[in-house]
Amino acid sequence: MANKSDITSILSIENPQFSTYLIVASLLVLKMCFLTLLTIFQRQKNKVFISEEDTKVFPGTVGANPDVERVRRAFQNDLENIPAFLFISFAYLFVGVPNWVVHFIFYLFLIARTLHSFVYAVYVIPQPARAICFIVGFFIIGYLSGHVLVYGVYSGYLGK
Template identity: 40%
Template sequence: MVPVTIAEPAVQSYILYSGILALKVLAMAVLTGRQRFRKKVFANEEDAKKTKGIVKFDDPDVERVRRAHLNDLENIPVFWVLGALYLTTGPSSALATLLFRVYTAGRVLHTIVYAVKPLPQPARGIAYGIPYLIKWYMGFKIVSHYLTAL
């Protein structure tokens, strides 16, 4: 295992982009709430009563934002795990930073083209696919690094 310290630029980059992604996940809850209030469509009776809205589980605009949020919850934690493990393989700081930066930009872009200002395909596919490939790359590097160390 390669020793990893917080003073290393790649580690600092990982921390920075992980923090941005965490804030993005939190912002998705706000975006969902904003969409619910805008449409006056809620999942709970007490919320609907308080705002004179309705209970509805299939509003297309609310569901689009919820799906984008769920997509973040399915993908970003995997990045956190793989990114941290990837750092232990001793990647160059420049490559690690590039991967973390592109991953984060792709996830932000994915939210924009999916939930904020929906664009036709292949916009969402590209915004999803590039970060997805980055996770595969890091995962492969982790496995191959430690497989050869056995």
């Protein structure tokens, strides 16, 4: 079992792995905020709103629009992937891998998710661009989960 000083050193700003986690987590959240703003922009641009009371303030109609829905689907995809990454990547900090591995995996996930949003909601590029970005992020979450699971099983049960 990790002692308090181990946990304190892992969760220290002086730990480059934790610093990378903080940077990537912040950028992923900001990216999601950007998609929220892009949704608002698309609603305003296309004059399509989510509820009747919105049309009383902004001229337009209630309903769906392909541009708005595309951004909403990109955001939904983020909601299905980014929280899982934030959780499992935090746990991965306790596995004890070299710094370069954490930096590479975390930044690769950030790049994959950013490109996914870009090719899905900002500048639409035909498949397989979006699928490749999704698969990279998906495999990263799978790898991190598997590594943390093996580490936990070995350290908790087999390592004694």
